[in-house]
Amino acid sequence: MAENESNYEASRYRTPDGAPTDIVIFTIVSTERGTLKKSLPKRDLQVLLIQRKIWPYEGAWALPGGFTLDTETVYDCARRELKEETGVDDVHIEYFNVYSEPGRDPRGWIISHAFLALVNERVLQRRRASVDAADVQLFPVEEALKMDLAFDHRQILEDALGEIRQQMLTTTIARELLPEEFTISELYQVIQTVVPEFQEQNFIRKITSTQSRQGIIEEVRDGNGGLKQSNLYSQRAAQLYRFTDLEPRLSIYG
Amino acid sequence: MAENESNYEASRYRTPDGAPTDIVIFTIVSTERGTLKKSLPKRDLQVLLIQRKIWPYEGAWALPGGFTLDTETVYDCARRELKEETGVDDVHIEYFNVYSEPGRDPRGWIISHAFLALVNERVLQRRRASVDAADVQLFPVEEALKMDLAFDHRQILEDALGEIRQQMLTTTIARELLPEEFTISELYQVIQTVVPEFQEQNFIRKITSTQSRQGIIEEVRDGNGGLKQSNLYSQRAAQLYRFTDLEPRLSIYG
DNA sequence: AGAATAGTGTCTGTAAGACAGTATAGT
């Protein structure tokens, strides 16, 4: 019926009551383990939720987001909402799915566009200190998945988690959750925090054999060309690395 | 402003004039080369376009699609439209992006959801014979990209092409463009048709070394357990393979 | 015989997997 050829008559049909965005904001929270010696922190993947104050789902926790304006793209909207919730602007934000099940929103026919954002905990901390609002809070993802979230936000969160898990292993988004310069152990920890089943016994060997990994990361050197190291987490200083601009191309066929 | 907390008051804002879908329908068209001996056909990646009959972009070629109803998801809508255009129902169809640039559609504020579909040419042929309409036609993608398509459909086509190129190398969607049982040469040809720069000198070696490729494909055997072969394209019969249910998991970290 | 496709043999270098061993430095 409603083919492109008859698009112009579409105004006879009902139109949507809104095209909002929902943003799944992930961060990794590090906590010191309090061991006798310097040690690697415990890392935990958390998601930012807000508590709704009005109908529908009053009192329930929900993903941040809001309605798109007719003067902006859904991407612009997501960036705007992210800025409002966290105060940050220049972070990784990415569209990943649309949610259009009829009846998903009691307010009407509302098709939502879901984004995911990765925010470094240190960037988020600035904002958290200033807000400190009880209605905006980070939850460990495993905990958030057990909660009764508003709308279909549990499904959206599940999908977002699947998406970053997949991307964590096939792209270099790990960089979004790490400082500019990092050690191999930190990288390994970040990957394991997002993808708990990830296990590589010879991780250092593989990641530093530049020929096979196509130079995704490189050693950091200081002004004199010497190798730059860090002993932040360990007695023995560890080599620092940074991601290069290379985005790896994977293939199942060779 | 328009945060989730104040969603209920969103009715004060302008609402979209429609949430259509656009579908990029790809197929591979094989043509015999007419050599002296049996030979592999020439394969060509083509996209289905329709010619618009009414304003806006009257006369221009466009992607098939149409407006979503308030009783269906955008995915349902895309399937419905695909069925209307090609008569086929049970094919690979997949959401890949949203297009929401203000002003992208002169009819109003219209946010479009883009899907891509892979249709086997033999499935499509049934329909093509019955329709044979001058306003529904397959174009080679390279040609379509040079045309003045309606709306932002050139951009959508470009994005769809990038998407299947990436997926062709990292997933087993090649199966959607092949018969159930196929030869290694056919598989190689399909990959090269979609990703022209793909080149593997020892392709047979790699793809059949089941340990490294995790058994993505397997040899087809006949009832007696003998290997099943085909000499459709060659004098010397070639081993037939089929895709297994395994979806490969790729990782840049090992 | 020649065309057109479908493989196999073999050699070389490199990488992966396992796992024990050494290195560093703070308490």
Add this chain to the structure above:
DNA sequence: ACTATACTGTCTTACAGACACTATTCT
């Protein structure tokens, strides 16, 4: 001396890359 992290050595097996060679069958 012990803890906690950060590597390195070495061995084995497997795969990647190259490329020449054989195999099959139709015309």
